[in-house]
Amino acid sequence: MNSVLWFHAPVILFFCLWVYALPGPCFNVSLMDFMETDTQRQLRDLMRKFATKTMLPQIDQDEREERFRPEWIRALGDLGLTGIVVSEDDGGAGLGYQEYISALEELAQVSAGYAISVAVTGLAQLILSRFGSQSQKSQWIRALAEGRAIGAFSLSEAGSGSDAASLRTTATRDGDFYVLHGTKQWVTQGDSADLILVMARTGGPGPLGISTFILEKGIPGFRLGKREKKMGCQVSHTMELVLDQVRIPAENRVGAEGDGFxxxxxxxxxxxxxxxxxxxxxxxxxxxxxxxxxxxxxxxxxxxxxxxxxxxxxxxxxxxxxxxxxxxxxxxxxxxxxxxxxxxxxxxxxxxxxxxxxxxxxxxxxxxxxxxxxxxxxxxxxxxxxxxxxxxxxxxxxxxxxxxxxxxxxx
Ligand SMILES: Cc1cc2nc3c(=O)[nH]c(=O)nc-3n(C[C@H](O)[C@H](O)[C@H](O)COP(=O)(O)OP(=O)(O)OC[C@H]3O[C@@H](n4cnc5c(N)ncnc54)[C@H](O)[C@@H]3O)c2cc1C
Structure with missing residues (x-):
């Protein structure tokens, strides 16, 4: 009997870990069902299926190896889970934040890192749909909504965190271009992003001197600095960005000059x-x-x-x-x-x-x-x-x- 048990021990251990790690409420108090619509529940179920089937078996190893998989973002996009609040015209589902939070909550249970990744791309979507020009929208929003592009948001710097309005990276107008210069810090997925919404100073001190720009991957003068060694969310890389006299077309400014904050x-x-x-x-x-x-x-x-x-x-x-x-x-x-x-x-x-x-x-x-x-x-x-x-x-x-x-x- 003992030898049979011993033989099956790995299987039993795997089963126990699987049961423990399986997301989904197991206790008697239903914490969210009473408020959710059918659509919200369907999104939650869809996300749960993808996250438990595809991500869960791999996530601990990826966390140890600090490995981010852009293909998972594309797969989420194929399922319609990266553009929940983006309008249908722009390739999204045209739903609301209530649907968005149901899906994100479910994803976070398997990986907060990937949930943050989706949410950060969501910041780029929101900025472009609210403040972007028509050409910026048509270039980027559909790709972001469909998971074919990853977005990042770069406000913080070494000297300006909570006091974000004191940022020092400059954007100097030069004809039809702006020249961006400075170092940004703490940029979530700054290394995998196809576009980064960067806040830089175009005017005097304080919030009214800041503007927002689209920085595209691979542009000359832009390079990645150090990657932070962190306590958690290792799959989500947190990057320093070095901007060394980066010339970007003036049409990459999002919104008016001075509206960046x-x-x-x-x-x-x-x-x-x-x-x-x-x-x-x-x-x-x-x-x-x-x-x-x-x-x-x-x-x-x-x-x-x-x-x-x-x-x-x-x-x-x-x-x-x-x-x-x-x-x-x-x-x-x-x-x-x-x-x-x-x-x-x-x-x-x-x-x-x-x-x-x-x-x-x-x-x-x-x-x-x-x-x-x-x-x-x-x-x-x-x-x-x-x-x-x-x-x-x-x-x-x-x-x-x-x-x-x-x-x-x-x-
Ligand atoms: C993993 C990770 C990912 C991040 N991703 C991004 C990103 O994608 N894009 C981006 O722009 N930034 C990002 N950040 C930066 C993040 O937004 C800042 O770390 C945060 O705003 C705090 O700034 P700080 O770290 O400079 O801390 P500080 O501002 O130096 O604050 C230090 C402490 O002082 C407290 N404090 C400061 N001012 C006050 C005040 N007036 N009253 C009371 N307490 C105060 C703070 O609450 C904190 O406890 C990321 C950070 C981390 C750790």
Whole structure:
């Protein structure tokens, strides 16, 4: 009997890991179904199928090897999952942010790195469709929506993160060209992007001196600098970009001169909803695994879920996740209705990403020593959750945005 078990041990181990790693809610509280339309559910299912079948078997190794696969973005594009909010005329699905967040949440459960990749290309789509000229739109939006091109967004520099309006890269007009000079930092997928929306200074100091430009791959004077060594999301490369007297045609400017900061902030308002959706996916994955573990792991002669210390922890995780889902869905629905959503997007990003950090940390705790190992995805989700509190405006900056809006009538 023992030798039979031993013979089957690898199969049993694989099955256990598979069950633990399989995305999809396993607990009794339905956290999102009651609010989702059929379309949202279908998108979620489509994304889940692709992510679990194609990505899940490969993702841990790719994370270790820091390998990004552009072909997965193309495959997502073929399924219609990279242009959900792009209009049908421009090659997208013409749906709203509520559909977008359902798909992103699902993708994030398997890989926050790829969910961020889709969301960052989404920033480029949004900027071009809102502020781009007709020729910029026809050149790029369809390709981005169909996953045939990858977009990047480059606002930050070494000296200007939270204080983005103090950026120093210059764009000097020279006849029908602009000459871009400086070093940009922290550019997600700067190495795989076909186009990068770069913010550079065309005027005096402050936000009104900034403009946005399309920087295309391979243009002379543009080279990649260092790639950051990071805590998580290794498949998503974070790049320094060196711009050494890069001459780009004036028609590559997006929007008016001096509108660059407005362009960036408009994109980030919506981007924050997508980062919040990524946080939901990461947290939901962690809660699912923690619940399964609490049901199966026995100590002191019973499943650990029967100890109140564990079940209360799980209960708090579920409550926090559900609250975050409601906030994110609310921000997305305001955006879909064309209502003001800046404050709600900041609230959703702040709450959902803080929640993801807490829920993933607690999931590691529920799994005990195993949670701290790479046998289970919870340690990866915990590392992925951390960056969500930082990107697209740190959570301190979200509080500034919320506080400013609250106090507006008083000042
Ligand atoms: C993995 C990764 C990917 C990224 N991708 C991109 C990208 O694609 N494009 C891009 O443009 N940028 C990107 N960024 C940059 C990101 O947006 C910045 O890291 C972020 O805005 C914070 O800037 P900073 O790192 O310079 O921190 P700082 O601005 O130096 O902040 C340091 C600390 O001080 C706090 N702080 C700063 N100002 C205030 C204040 N007024 N009140 C209270 N607290 C404050 C911050 O909250 C933070 O805790 C990425 C960053 C990372 C880590």
């Amino acid at each position: 407005k362009v960036a902030m408009t994109a980030l308002d919506s981007g924050r909803i997508t980062i919040a959706a990524v946080a939901l996916g990461v947290a939901r994955g962690a809660l699912d695994v923690a619940v399964r573990h609490a049901q199966h792991r026995e100590q002191f002669g019973k499943p650990i879920g029967e100890f109140q210390g564990v079940s209360f922890l799980l209960a708090d995780m579920a409550v926090q996740l559900k609250a975050a889902q409601l906030l994110v869905r609310h921000a997305a629905s305001l955006r879909d209705q064309g209502a003001a959503f800046t404050q709600e997007a900041a609230m959703a990003k702040l709450f959902a990403t803080d929640m993801a950090m807490k829920v993933t940390t607690d999931a590691v705790q529920v799994l005990g020593g195993s949670g701290y190992t790479q046998e289970f995805p919870v340690e990866r989700w915990m590392r992925e959750a951390k960056v969500l509190q930082i990107v697209e405006g740190t959570n301190q900056i979200q509080r500034l945005v919320i506080g400013k809006r609250l106090l507006e009538p008083l000042v």
